[in-house]
Amino acid sequence: MNGPATAPKGVRLWMQAIRPKTLGMAINPVMLGTALAWVGAWTSNTPIAHPEAPLVILLCAIAIQAGTNLFNDAQDFVNGTDDARRLGPPRVTSQGWALPHQVSAAGLTAFLIALLVDCT
Numbered sequence: 001m002n003g004p005a006t007a008p009k010g011v012r013l014w015m016q017a018i019r020p021k022t023l024g025m026a027i028n029p030v031m032l033g034t035a036l037a038w039v040g041a042w043t044s045n046t047p048i049a050h051p052e053a054p055l056v057i058l059l060c061a062i063a064i065q066a067g068t069n070l071f072n073d074a075q076d077f078v079n080g081t082d083d084a085r086r087l088g089p090p091r092v093t094s095q096g097w098a099l100p101h102q103v104s105a106a107g108l109t110a111f112l113i114a115l116l117v118d119c120t
């Protein structure tokens with residue numbers, strides 16, 4: 001574990017772990033699908049039955065992407081994939097900032113949030 005002397009704490013640690021720069025992979029398809037649905041509804045003069053649906057879908061997509069990133073972080077460390085030769089931003093587990101079971105639990109929490117948001 002070769003983490004810097006000042007590891008992020010609290011919210012900054014978990015923001016590092018969920019990799020916000022990758023959340024566009026979850027957001028962009030939802031936004032495109034929403035735009036296409038709205039244009040289709042507008043051009044056919046059909047009212048949108050559930051205008052809140054895109055927000056629910058967006059929250060679920062973001063939570064699923066975050067959970068995937070968290071599990072990837074933990075499992076890459078456990079499998080030995082993330083080591084000193086790894087290029088790119090630091091991963092919280094390989095830096096020793098969080099334990100694999102903590103990061104996996106955070107991933108499970110993100111998936112549960114997606115499930116709960118979807119069930120509302």
